[in-house]
Amino acid sequence: MNEPEDPASPAVDRSGFLADVAARSTHGLRGDYSRMRADYTVEQRYELYTPAHQDVWRRLYARQHELLPGRACEAFASALARLDFADAIPRFDSVNQRLHAATRWRLVPVPGLLPDDVFFGHLAKRQFPVTVWIREPEEFDYIVEPDIFHDFFGHVPMLFDPQIADYLQAYGLGGLKAQRLGGLKYLARLYWYTIEFGLVAEAGGVRAYGAGILSSPGEIRHAVDAPEVHRERFDLIRVMQTKYLIDDFQKVYFVVDSFGQLFDETAPDFSLLYRALERLPELEP
Ligand code: PHE
Ligand code: CO
Numbered sequence: 001m002n003e004p005e006d007p008a009s010p011a012v013d014r015s016g017f018l019a020d021v022a023a024r025s026t027h028g029l030r031g032d033y034s035r036m037r038a039d040y041t042v043e044q045r046y047e048l049y050t051p052a053h054q055d056v057w058r059r060l061y062a063r064q065h066e067l068l069p070g071r072a073c074e075a076f077a078s079a080l081a082r083l084d085f086a087d088a089i090p091r092f093d094s095v096n097q098r099l100h101a102a103t104r105w106r107l108v109p110v111p112g113l114l115p116d117d118v119f120f121g122h123l124a125k126r127q128f129p130v131t132v133w134i135r136e137p138e139e140f141d142y143i144v145e146p147d148i149f150h151d152f153f154g155h156v157p158m159l160f161d162p163q164i165a166d167y168l169q170a171y172g173l174g175g176l177k178a179q180r181l182g183g184l185k186y187l188a189r190l191y192w193y194t195i196e197f198g199l200v201a202e203a204g205g206v207r208a209y210g211a212g213i214l215s216s217p218g219e220i221r222h223a224v225d226a227p228e229v230h231r232e233r234f235d236l237i238r239v240m241q242t243k244y245l246i247d248d249f250q251k252v253y254f255v256v257d258s259f260g261q262l263f264d265e266t267a268p269d270f271s272l273l274y275r276a277l278e279r280l281p282e283l284e285p
Helices: 014-024 051-066 074-083 092-103 116-124 148-160 162-181 184-196 217-225 236-241 259-266 271-278
Strands: 106-110 127-131 199-202 205-208 230-233 252-256
Touching (some): 074 148, 092 148, 162 184, 252 259
């Protein structure tokens, strides 16, 4: 992992991706994409985190940790408790030894959002991309893109769960396949309603396992406690038909009985499903 600079791979069109994002959004991309390797990984340069950044991490962690009891699923809560990263921004290297021993996953540091094929390629190899930068103090409550707090706090504990670990790898392989079959739109909804905003039936109620819920103080209360929210039993086709909201709390969440159910229901070949979905209506959340 220590080569200074891999030559750009022809398979990865960096300038295309960055230009594309710049054209579609008002703010461009937040991270520094100038020092990455062909697979978009970078070094975590720990010395670049300032005391103010460490303080942001500690305050985000404390605020979120307090909201977890009764709202976070057991797998998340127990992995988080063992990880012990309340007091400082975590170092990828130290987490990686434990993560690899638990589920053979590894975290790879990246500058931020990735092109779909690069993202899927990492997941297919059991590598989870984690953004290196952290929000500034002025952005404490709102960030335009996922930062290290979202990626680490929200996603990493769930990677210690064997079934989620296998599901995510299958998702990466499925993503590469969906690109060839024109199914990306549907597969993106599956990621959104499971890995980012999934709920699981637990302890006679629902608990969060989705990172977008677990890393947000507003959404965790909304998703688990709010009476007006729709909480539907997980149904693969229904999930793939349902559009989602990117800059507001979700109006609907899908609840799995177990992570085994999630893995089993998504295991069959999706080729025909993508074709069938073209003829089904899209549902509003
Ligand atoms: N079973 C899916 C396919 O054949 C792959 C997949 C698995 C996608 C798990 C998402 C999650 O395309
Ligand atoms: Co995320």
